[in-house]
Amino acid sequence: MPQFDEAVGRVVATDPAAADEVAALQGTLTKPPGSLGRLEGVSVRLGAIARRCPPPVPAPAAVAVFAGDHGVVAEGVTPWPQEVTAQMVANFCGGGAAVNVLARHVGADVLVVDVGVAGELPDMPGLRQVKVRAGTGNIAVEPAMTAAELGRALDVGAQAASDLVGLGARCLLTGDMGIGNTTPSAALIAAFTHLPAAAVTGRGTGIDDERLAMKIKVVAQAVGRLGADEPPAVVLAEVGGLEIAALAGFIVGGAAAGVPVVLDGVIAGAAALSAVAMVPAAGGYLFAGHRSSEPGATVALEHLGLEPLIDLELRLGEGSGACLALPILQAAAKITHEMASFGAAGVSGRIDG
């Protein structure tokens, strides 16, 4: 895992001194203390990540959409045919998917990465073909991937992060595509939080009660093969996914590059739990873009200590929720650059303050 291991070695804890400086700066700006609510906390965390005050505006931004297929679709966990993964990769490259629209809207670039799509894809603009394997094993009955394949998927993600930051990105957004991928995500969240499958498994893009019961059974079966305290890499290889592993590598790569990483929904939550289990300091670089309506998403964010920036009941994935949150992150930084202080603007303070 050369790229991933190199990234792991470069992740440092975020800077509490810079955080304190931003908090103090917020107190001088022409507004009642704390009146910008969570926007102020976001600016403080951006300062800690950038190790300076005021924090740089997290722009330009780039979203990486990692695509992979899942052997577990054989169990009937989703009503969508597996070929939709490849079809949606083409849609991403053509610019017609939700993530394209939302990324354009917020000024973020989109990189599409085939790390595990079943079947061959033609060359397409914006597509990075670094397939590790044509879909995972069926986690109901077998490991998702081997340890070597996991290492390669982690490398794919870490490399994408490093490349995007090298091209100028100062904020990374997670995206994903993979028919069936809420199933391994639920398994990872169950494994890392020690909660039962039923508490973390949801309806994904929309399934009925019968299919949900079977999905919960599959998740429980997969997690049941794990010992009590397996190393995170073993968990990820056994019940994860190729795009989820790449996302974990991407998160660690973003943290290694010192930029904020904005998580999308439940797939990103599962990847973030994996990443932080492997590299705890990476957690300091994470923002929760939104709260997906998948139950596992809320569980994952609570476990990560993250409050979502947006809560609009999205359950699409692709990076859609991360894109919608980006302007909020940027606004938080701009406040610290552009707002006048009480002194400079000649505004009186509180009589009792």
Added chain:
Amino acid sequence: MPQFDEAVGRVVATDPAAADEVAALQGTLTKPPGSLGRLEGVSVRLGAIARRCPPPVPAPAAVAVFAGDHGVVAEGVTPWPQEVTAQMVANFCGGGAAVNVLARHVGADVLVVDVGVAGELPDMPGLRQVKVRAGTGNIAVEPAMTAAELGRALDVGAQAASDLVGLGARCLLTGDMGIGNTTPSAALIAAFTHLPAAAVTGRGTGIDDERLAMKIKVVAQAVGRLGADEPPAVVLAEVGGLEIAALAGFIVGGAAAGVPVVLDGVIAGAAALSAVAMVPAAGGYLFAGHRSSEPGATVALEHLGLEPLIDLELRLGEGSGACLALPILQAAAKITHEMASFGAAGVSGRIDG
């Protein structure tokens, strides 16, 4: 009230047929049905407002910040000196306040309107001086304003909406500034929702328990002067504010012009209750930008049937929360223009669908 009355006459119910068309269009786009959550509902409402499908992107946008003072500050309801209202008007015109930073960030223009600031203001770029009265009466003991003053304040707001739309704005955002204005807002919300003062009165920009108890008493006293079923204009004149009345006129003016109006926090909520009490059809044009941490804000939004787009514990006012919500509204519209359909993108549908 020539401008306001003219606006009232032009408000029409939003168009359910266009709403249905947008809902049907959403079902053809390359995503699981409903997976963009509340973004889909926003696009449907934008279609109803614009009376067409797909709905136009609500841009350019403009925020009008109405400023006024409040005689009730004599009761000690706020720790901020009254001169801060005028000082902040200067800060808005200088571009250094939070609303300026956030409006620039989302590409919205800012118009500052003195409708009731105590004392004279110098001419400043971006300031419209249409003062109706130099601050309201003290609502603890007397009416906020006369019926004639209310009419002029409503006109100021309706005129601002009409002018901004005339200059090209296709989305209006509400903003406000007025030291002490959470007190009349609480009184209006109590009056229009028939809830007790304690249920709708909050700490505003930050007050202690003692001051809060007194503020609740003042709100109860003001509302206590009203009969059981006073006409909305009587309520607004008795316990309202000049900037709140102007905001009510602005909301009706925006609805009359057929554009979406994005509410900021609790002051906007009070103004919207007033506007909708006077002109029920105006409610169809409203979006709740965010959920202010003031308790009255949540009460007002529930009464209006609006779900906030953002919930970041802001309690600043000025239009800050409305600005932060604007990119979400625009994203919702762009989805309906730019996303590919299943057919055009060659993406398969659900096997069971």
